Amino acid sequence: MSNAPQFKPVIGISIGDINGIGTELVIRTFSDSRMLDICTPVIFANNKLINFYRKTLPDLNFSYQSCKEDRRFNPKQVNVFHCWEEDINVTPGQLTETGGTYAIKSLVAATQALKEGWIDGLVTAPIHKKNVQSETFKHSGHTPFLKEAFEAKDVLMFMTAENIRVGLVTEHLPVAEVAKHITKEAIISKLQLMRDSLIRDFGIDKPRIAVLGLNPHAGDEGLIGNEEETIIRPAIKEMKQHNALVFGPYPADAFFARGQHERFDGVLAMYHDQGLIPFKSLAIGEGVNYTAGLKAIRTSPDHGTAFDIAGKNKADASSFIAAIFGCVDIIRQRSEYKENRKNPLRRITSVVLANTEDEKLEEE
Known part of the structure; x- marks a missing residue:
């Protein structure tokens, strides 16, 4: 294990369907200021969307700074990167064309930032596979989209x-x-x-x-x-x-x-x-x-948009928080792997391989 101090990665977050639980998950997660000790979050959305959902969560202490074209993200605050300026109709729990359109705006902007190295990893909030379909987005989900985007x-x-x-x-x-x-x-x-x-x-x-x-x-x-x-x-x-x-x-x-x-x-x-x-x-x-x-690192929670509880202050952020920690852990592990490849003497590996266990598995 390296003795070098661990850097704090910049984690981009695509907001998902604006009518699902994605924005609530983000606010719940980063209302805990301790999350800022492990990463610098950059949310790809806009202020009005964040403020809409913040009003539905009055008991949470959530603050942020907004940014547009510059890449000067504040490491001590949540950063909201503006992906659109126009007013949009937010209708929690509803499957609408608008919900899908702006989910993809956020995803495309976050993916571009990942490709250009503005951010070190990406966490994607849930999208709905039906309302994201368009002439420019014909993928069945995040995974095939990212495969194409990174030419994997x-x-x-x-x-x-x-x-x-x-x-x-x-x-x-x-x-x-x-x-x-x-x-x-x-x-x-x-x-x-x-x-x-x-x-x-x-x-x-x-x-x-x-x-x-x-x-x-x-x-x-x-x-x-x-x-x-x-x-x-x-x-x-x-x-x-x-x-x-x-x-x-x-x-x-x-x-x-x-x-x-x-x-x-x-x-x-x-x-x-x-x-x-x-x-x-x-x-x-x-x-x-x-x-x-992928060349880049992307994680997401293991659930969907949960329209049935969107906007009702009921979403459980456990999986989303795990996705943040998972993204950070993989960024650090991949960095350590590269260092170990450069200097094999630093590599710590297990000398004892469970040969007997492997033989048992073979027999089964």
Whole structure:
């Protein structure tokens, strides 16, 4: 571990749907002045939106400074970077075209700042996938948008919490479309991204990764579908040939219930609900969505816009706060990884590898 003092990163925050809980989450989070000890927040929105929601939270002590074109962010205050000047109609809890339009204005401005190095990391508040669709934005969510923005070959939707990490082969697809997107190449790509991220972003030298099956009982040796035998096992075998500690495929129904995820540093699920239902059940409201595979660092809370409670002073900021801490931690870990690569003598690694545990996993 480096003895150099840790710098305080500048964290950009896209505001999400203006009618959802995003703005309330920001105000709740940074009304605690201790958050300013770990990062300098820059919110991409405008004063009127912030002030609208601040009035709905009278018991919170929240202050900020506004800025427009300059990059002189105050490290001792919350900074609001103006993305628009016009008056807009804020209607908490309503799915409107305006809500989506200004969510994307904020996201685009924050992403540009990230690309240009104004900010060190990005935390995105939730958007609604329907009302953001337009001629200029045709993505199913933040992850594919950022993949295109940073020209990444592939990215991994990586859900992380203190006790569990789950990545997805497929993301926001209809269930009827999932199987045709489960290919050996896709699985290998996601496993490589997960392995690299666990090493570089989470500081795990030799990560162990579990792979779930696609079918019930992981196919029962071909009796209930053959993707495990023809696609998933060959992908795992190829990864092992490159010295990756990858195991499976495991039946998804019993894997989490038996606590098997605790024996691994990451779990690769085949599709959205297979991975996110157990993740959200076990992360206890403090999960973080991390986009692995980007040059830049982006996290978000593990929930949506929550229109049903927007503007009602009921939002729980736990996951959003976890996303802030997660973003800061990954920025620092990635910086330390770079330093260790420059000077291998500074690197502290575990000398003892649990070979017996690995052999047990192989036998399963």
